[in-house]
Each structure stands twice: as structure tokens, then as C-alpha cells.
Amino acid sequence: xxxxxxxxxxxxxxxxxxxxxxxxxxxxxxxxxxxxxxxxxxxxxxxxxxxxxxxxxxxxxxxxxxxxxxxxxxxxxxxxxxxxxxxxxxxxxxxxxxxxxxxxxxxxxxxxxxxxxxxxxxxxxxxxxxxxxxxxxxxxxxxxxxxxxxxxxxxxxxxx
Amino acid sequence: xxxxxxxxxxxxxxxxxxxxxxxxxxxxxxxxxxxxxxxxxxxxxxxxxxxxxxxxxxxxxxxxxxxxxxxxxxxxxxxxxxxxxxxxxxxxxxxxxxxxxxxxxxxxxxxxxxxxxxxxxxxxxxxxxxxxxxxxxxxxxxxxxxxxxxxxxxxxxxxxxxxxxxxxxxxxxxxxxxxxxxxxxxxxxxxxxxxxxxxxxxxxxxxxxxxxxxxxxxxxxxxxxxxxxxxxx
Numbered sequence: 001x002x003x004x005x006x007x008x009x010x011x012x013x014x015x016x017x018x019x020x021x022x023x024x025x026x027x028x029x030x031x032x033x034x035x036x037x038x039x040x041x042x043x044x045x046x047x048x049x050x051x052x053x054x055x056x057x058x059x060x061x062x063x064x065x066x067x068x069x070x071x072x073x074x075x076x077x078x079x080x081x082x083x084x085x086x087x088x089x090x091x092x093x094x095x096x097x098x099x100x101x102x103x104x105x106x107x108x109x110x111x112x113x114x115x116x117x118x119x120x121x122x123x124x125x126x127x128x129x130x131x132x133x134x135x136x137x138x139x140x141x142x143x144x145x146x147x148x149x150x151x152x153x154x155x156x157x158x159x160x
Numbered sequence: 161x162x163x164x165x166x167x168x169x170x171x172x173x174x175x176x177x178x179x180x181x182x183x184x185x186x187x188x189x190x191x192x193x194x195x196x197x198x199x200x201x202x203x204x205x206x207x208x209x210x211x212x213x214x215x216x217x218x219x220x221x222x223x224x225x226x227x228x229x230x231x232x233x234x235x236x237x238x239x240x241x242x243x244x245x246x247x248x249x250x251x252x253x254x255x256x257x258x259x260x261x262x263x264x265x266x267x268x269x270x271x272x273x274x275x276x277x278x279x280x281x282x283x284x285x286x287x288x289x290x291x292x293x294x295x296x297x298x299x300x301x302x303x304x305x306x307x308x309x310x311x312x313x314x315x316x317x318x319x320x321x322x323x324x325x326x327x328x329x330x331x332x333x334x335x336x337x338x339x340x341x342x343x344x345x346x347x348x349x350x351x352x353x354x355x356x357x358x359x360x361x362x363x364x365x366x367x368x369x370x371x372x373x374x375x376x377x378x379x380x381x382x383x384x385x386x387x388x389x390x391x392x393x
Binding site for chain 2: 090092096097098103104107108111112115116129131132133134136138139141143145146147148151155
């Protein structure tokens with residue numbers, strides 16, 4: 001690759017760890033389709049096998065590499081690099097007190113992007129006992145910022 | 161010569177045979193004779209035995225008859241004698257019993273007389289002693305009762321004091337236990353109420369908290385995590 005792949009444009013559909021796993025599976029499928037008999041070209045693969053948004057974003061990322069995607073070897077290499085980048089993205093584990101709807105996931109994901117300008121994946125789970133707030137664990141560190149934890153602290157200080 | 165010899169031998173043989181036959185016949189005759197003599201002797205002895213036995217039987221019969229007569233006489237005499245003896249014995253016994261009855265009667269009368277006298281004496285004595293004894297007993301009883309009452313009073317007083325003391329101790333102990341129990345129960349109730357309140361406001365908060373506030377809390381948590389360097393690599 002002439003230039004490094006910048007995964008930031010992928011952030012719209014790479015928000016959670018599950019998204020990343022699905023994306024890796026998709027890349028593997030595209031690589032396999034590429035070398036089939038009467039295999040499709042890169043453009044056809046993107047336009048026919050992927051959604052418009054994903055196809056458009058992948059095309060933009062591929063263009064950013066400066067390589068021609070007419071060459072199937074280049075396309076395969078692109079997919080392979082992209083797969084490696086995706087699987088090595090940092091994962092933040094977050095436990096929230098509400099069900100992790102798309103809005104909640106987007107909220108956290110956007111906050112992370114706005115604050116660090118990096119693509120990070122979320123591994124979100126749900127625990128209503130937390131009442132509000134969340135528990136964050138990243139890179140071997142974990143801390144509880146939930147209302148439950150705060151109430152517990154207050155109870156220990158005889159405030160509650 | 162030879163012929164003469166053989167005739168002689170024959171004669172000699174016949175003579176010998178006849179001699180032997182004669183000897184044998186004599187022998188048989190002598191045996192039979194001895195046996196006949198023996199039999200005659202036995203028969204004689206047997207007839208003598210028979211005579212002796214016959215005599216013995218006759219004498220025995222005579223003796224038996226005499227004895228029987230004598231026995232009958234004795235029995236008759238004895239019966240008469242017995243009747244006489246019984247009559248005499250009855251008479252003697254009657255006399256003895258009459259004498260005994262008389263003696264018993266006299267003795268009983270005497271005993272009764274003495275007994276009555278003694279009884280009267282005892283009665284008199286008992287009357288005198290009884291009055292004295294009753295007086296003494298009443299005095300003793302009154303004294304004992306007084307002593308017992310005094311002891312009882314003393315003991316009651318000391319017991320009352322001990323009981324009061326014990327009651328006071330028990331009361332204090334009970335008061336302390338009640339206070340501790342009250343404290344413990346209050347603490348448990350307080351804990352229960354706190355837990356109930358906590359659970360209630362947890363539930364209420366969780367259910368009634370609007371989405372906007374939940375989001376705000378999440379963002380605040382993330383900001384705090386950032387401040388604390390949670391996302392530093």
C-alpha cells in the first residue's frame with residue numbers, strides 16, 4: 001500500500017465489537033468472492049454485495065491508499081490490511097443502567113470520537129442495578145461511575 | 161490133629177462166649193435188684209413223711225381252734241373292759257371339767273375385780289395427769305409458737321431483703337437486656353427501613369428517570385473517567 005489505511009471513515013458502522021466482528025466476516029467473504037470463477041471486480045463487489053453507505057465508505061478508504069483497485073491482488077491486500085486494523089482496534093467495555101439502544105451506543109461512541117479523535121470499539125452490557133451512569137473498563141483499568149456506586153459511598157459516609 | 165484142634169478152639173470159643181453172656185446177665189440182675197431195693201426204701205421213707213405231715217396238720221388244726229376260742233374270749237373281755245373304762249373316764253373328765261369351770265369362774269371374777277380397780281386407779285391418775293399435761297402442752301405450744309413466729313419473722317425479714325435485692329438485680333438486668341434488645345431491634349428496623357428506602361428509590365429512580373437524564377449521567381460518567389485518566393494508553 002502506498003499510504004496507510006485510515007479507518008476513521010468507517011466509524012459510522014464500526015461502533016461496537018459485534019460490528020467489528022461482522023465487518024471482518026464481510027471482508028473475508030468479499031476476499032473469497034474476488035477470486036471465484038468469473039469473480040466480480042472491486043467496484044461491482046462494493047455496489048452489489050454491500051449497502052450503499054458501507055460501499056461508499058470502503059471505496060473512499062480504498063482511494064485513500066493510493067492503490068488501484070483494478071488489481072485483484074491490491075484489493076485482496078486492502079481487505080487483509082483492513083481486517084487486521086479492525087481486529088486490532090481498542091475496545092472499551094461499558095456497563096450502562098439502561099438498555100443499550102442505538103441512541104445510547106451512538107451517544108457513547110460519538111463522545112469517544114469527539115474527545116479522542118480515534119476509532120474505538122464499544123463492548124456494551126446492561127445492568128439496571130446501576131440505576132444511572134456507567135461502569136468503564138479499558139486497558140486493564142476499571143471504575144464504577146454509576147449512581148449505585150455513588151449511593152453506596154454516601155451510605156458508607158452515613159449520608160443516606 | 162489139626163482138625164481136633166479147630167474143634168477144641170470152637171468149643172473153647174463157645175464156652176468163653178457163654179461165660180461172658182452169663183457174667184453180663186448176672187451184672188444186669190444185680191443192678192435191677194439194687195434199684196428195686198432202693199425204690200422200696202424210698203416208698204417207705206415217703207410213707208413216713210406223709211404220716212408226719214398228717215400229724216402236723218392235725219395238731220395245727222387243734223391249736224388253731226384253741227387259739228380262736230381264746231381270741232374270742234379276749235375280745236369279749238376287752239369289750240366289757242373298754243365300756244367300763246369309757247364310763248369311768250367320762251366321769252373323771254366331767255369332774256375335772258366341772259372343777260376347771262369353777263376355777264375359771266373364780267379366777268375371772270377375781271381378775272375382773274382387780275381389773276376394775278386398776279382401771280379406776282388409772283382413770284383417776286389419767287384425769288389428774290391429763291389436766292396437767294394439757295396445761296403443760298398448751299404452755300409449751302404457746303412458747304414454741306411464739307419462738308417459731310419470731311424465727312419466721314426474722315427469716316421472713318431477711319428473705320424479704322434478699323428477695324428485694326434479687327428482684328432489684330434481676331430488674332436491672334432485665335432493664336439492661338431490654339435496652340440492648342431495643343437497641344438491636346431498632347438497629348435492625350433502621351437497617352430494614354434504610355434497605356427498603358434504598359431499594360424503593362433505586363426502583364423509582366431507575367424507572368422514573370427520563371432518557372435524557374440517563375444519557376446525561378452516562379456522559380458525565382465518561383467525562384469523569386476521562387478526568388481520571390481511564391482512557392490513557
